[in-house]
Amino acid sequence: MNERWSNEEFLARLRKVGALHYHDKHPYHVSMHEGKLTPEQLRAWVANRFYYQKNIPVKDALILAKLPSREERRRWIQRIIDHDGREGTEGGIEAWVRLGEAVGIPREEMLDERHVLPAVRFAVDAYVNFCRLEPWPIAVASSLTELFAPTLVSQRIGVLEQLYPWVRPEGLEYFRSRLHQAPRDSDHGVEIVMRECTTREEQEKAIAALSFKCDVLWALLDALALAYPNKEAVLT
Amino acid sequence: MNERWSNEEFLARLRKVGALHYHDKHPYHVSMHEGKLTPEQLRAWVANRFYYQKNIPVKDALILAKLPSREERRRWIQRIIDHDGREGTEGGIEAWVRLGEAVGIPREEMLDERHVLPAVRFAVDAYVNFCRLEPWPIAVASSLTELFAPTLVSQRIGVLEQLYPWVRPEGLEYFRSRLHQAPRDSDHGVEIVMRECTTREEQEKAIAALSFKCDVLWALLDALALAYPNKEAVLT
Numbered sequence: 428m429n430e431r432w433s434n435e436e437f438l439a440r441l442r443k444v445g446a447l448h449y450h451d452k453h454p455y456h457v458s459m460h461e462g463k464l465t466p467e468q469l470r471a472w473v474a475n476r477f478y479y480q481k482n483i484p485v486k487d488a489l490i491l492a493k494l495p496s497r498e499e500r501r502r503w504i505q506r507i508i509d510h511d512g513r514e515g516t517e518g519g520i521e522a523w524v525r526l527g528e529a530v531g532i533p534r535e536e537m538l539d540e541r542h543v544l545p546a547v548r549f550a551v552d553a554y555v556n557f558c559r560l561e562p563w564p565i566a567v568a569s570s571l572t573e574l575f576a577p578t579l580v581s582q583r584i585g586v587l588e589q590l591y592p593w594v595r596p597e598g599l600e601y602f603r604s605r606l607h608q609a610p611r612d613s614d615h616g617v618e619i620v621m622r623e624c625t626t627r628e629e630q631e632k633a634i635a636a637l638s639f640k641c642d643v644l645w646a647l648l649d650a651l652a653l654a655y656p657n658k659e660a661v662l663t
Numbered sequence: 664m665n666e667r668w669s670n671e672e673f674l675a676r677l678r679k680v681g682a683l684h685y686h687d688k689h690p691y692h693v694s695m696h697e698g699k700l701t702p703e704q705l706r707a708w709v710a711n712r713f714y715y716q717k718n719i720p721v722k723d724a725l726i727l728a729k730l731p732s733r734e735e736r737r738r739w740i741q742r743i744i745d746h747d748g749r750e751g752t753e754g755g756i757e758a759w760v761r762l763g764e765a766v767g768i769p770r771e772e773m774l775d776e777r778h779v780l781p782a783v784r785f786a787v788d789a790y791v792n793f794c795r796l797e798p799w800p801i802a803v804a805s806s807l808t809e810l811f812a813p814t815l816v817s818q819r820i821g822v823l824e825q826l827y828p829w830v831r832p833e834g835l836e837y838f839r840s841r842l843h844q845a846p847r848d849s850d851h852g853v854e855i856v857m858r859e860c861t862t863r864e865e866q867e868k869a870i871a872a873l874s875f876k877c878d879v880l881w882a883l884l885d886a887l888a889l890a891y892p893n894k895e896a897v898l899t
Contacts, residue, residue: 486728488727492725492728500720500747501749504744507727511736512733521733
């Protein structure tokens with residue numbers, strides 16, 4: 428039986444998962460942030476990523492149902508509200524639909540999921556089922572890609588503004604909201620994982636959960652790279 | 664294959680389930696509303712019913728995770744907020760804890776569930792699992808005891824005020840909140856069930872779901888009646 432990691436060591440190992448496997452290192456994502464995606468490739472990313480976005484409140488409701496106390500639920504429910512919206516706020520799913528419109532995807536094409544690739548569906552459904560079936564601290568651990576999101580998202584706003592000037596600026600609202608939502612969410616997530624994963628075995632399961640989540644995001648981009656190949660790469 | 668019922672007929676049949684099987688007809692409940700429960704019996708009801716109350720947001724989160732659209736979730740989530748509360752509002756679970764204090768159950772005795780009878784736990788857990796496992800329109804149908812709740816709850820406020828004057832009046836806040844929450848919830852529930860249960864088979868499953876839910880509430884009172892028998896009945 429291996430000794431448990433200190434909280435510092437544990438958190439460093441969680442961060443290392445992101446440093447090695449977060450989807451910012453995927454070639455499709457690298458191309459996006461270098462301004463090299465064609466409009467069709469960027470639209471494909473937005474339309475496919477929508478399937479991930481729309482399932483976020485589903486996986487969060489599954490985790491909500493498992494949280495052991497009213498206090499934890501009162502904090503976690505904000506994630507669902509952030510994405511679904513409430514009266515007077517539209518929420519992240521609607522903001523993503525508007526991002527779609529800003530890149531030229533009609534609302535109905537986004538909502539009917541006609542552009543969603545099978546492998547994207549499989550990966551996202553696997554994530555939802557992971558949250559349905561795993562113990563709640565491990566499901567929470569899988570959400571810790573939020574640790575790495577704010578840096579990437581703040582870069583992405585600049586990337587879209589400067590390298591894809593044809594994207595209408597009102598489409599970027601989703602990313603702006605996430606700049607303050609993601610750090611709050613990852614703080615809560617880290618708090619839960621540090622408190623609940625107290626044996627080495629649980630700590631290792633949390634690491635594996637975060638790796639799994641990185642695989643989900645990576646698989647989404649693999650599917651896009653295969654369906655929307657880089658023409659230059661094919662020619663060289 | 665039997666013909667589907669009209670919405671009027673379907674709703675009438677749902678109401679009939681309540682007329683026949685809602686827990687207001689259980690002897691323990693009848694005694695409560697006749698002012699005949701001893702303080703110990705009333706306290707037992709409050710402490711055991713708490714296990715039902717605390718599981719309401721759990722079953723509602725399970726249903727939330729299955730609802731097919733953001734629009735439905737935006738309405739349904741209010742149920743969870745009503746019970747868990749948010750910043751600035753305490754919510755129904757805390758209100759029930761205060762009802763406990765108002766009848767003389769210390770907060771810690773309520774929260775540690777020491778008074779919760781095994782059969783109460785089984786019945787409530789069965790309800791949560793029903794909502795976890797059944798299709799969402801059928802899970803929603805099981806919530807339609809809300810159709811019958813407002814009448815009973817408004818009577819209960821008067822009953823507690825007049826027949827149990829030793830109950831501190833601030834304990835009744837839970838019931839006052841339900842007077843406007845339950846009709847809003849049952850309106851939404853009826854709307855969903857009428858829209859989604861369109862074949863006779865689905866309509867019959869909805870009826871069965873509501874009967875099942877009445878059985879859950881009934882079993883809770885059976886357990887109480889057995890554990891806290893009416894002394895008069897034993898003597899006669």
